[in-house]
Amino acid sequence: MLVIDHCRLTWPDFVADYSLKVQAGRLCAIIGPSGGGKTTLLHMIAGFEKPESGTLTFNGQDLLPLEPAKRPVSIVFQDHNLFPHLTVTQNVGLGLRPSLRLTDEETILIEETLDAVGLRGFGARRPGEMSGGQRQRVALARALVSGRPLILLDEPFSSLDPGLRRDMILLVDSMRRKRPVTILMTIHTPEDAADVADQMVFVADGKVVASDEPSRILGGSLAARIAAAVSDT
């Protein structure tokens, strides 16, 4: 289980105080108004931002003393951070071995993962030779191949058209059914994930305002604030 207890960050214009629990193996969708603190929450879990107080554990392990690279966390950004000069296989391989001196077993694992995200035969291509949706799949494959149990997706699909976005969310859902991973995903369109997420979290003003099953979040007292947040973005 991921347990965040009163993790506090203070900047001149923004104060965050996050508390949240996510059971291991769950898919948790994070929604909320622009500037409310969704990305900052993920960055804090990944270790890019350090809270000045509070506790953060995953499956009982204290994450706060750990540098980002040492955390059991893999993060996918909206701009997917692929290296244009590297092939798809190499970009995914970075999730396994930054030196890219891949063993035969690792190369096979990469091929299997590319297959799983629908990119069989794309290994030799470069990101510039692929569509936006295909590039997102490469970034997702890199996160999955890392074997890290906690995957953070920071609006990875928001630049895609609605049909493709939905396909990608279904792909994330199918991946986590094959492998025990816990996934936190920020999204702008709650409906995209309403039927696949186990948990939905509404973040605003640097706080987790509500955390519950998606139907309760979307149909509850926050419905008007959620609608306003969606139309605002």
Ligand SMILES: Nc1ncnc2c1ncn2[C@@H]1O[C@H](COP(=O)(O)OP(=O)(O)OP(=O)(O)O)[C@@H](O)[C@H]1O
């Ligand atoms: N390193 C930083 N230093 C100072 N302020 C920051 C820093 N990082 C983020 N902020 C501020 O924290 C607030 C929350 O930003 P954050 O990116 O987490 O929001 P968000 O909910 O992800 O927004 P969006 O949906 O627009 O991406 C913003 O006011 C932002 O300006």
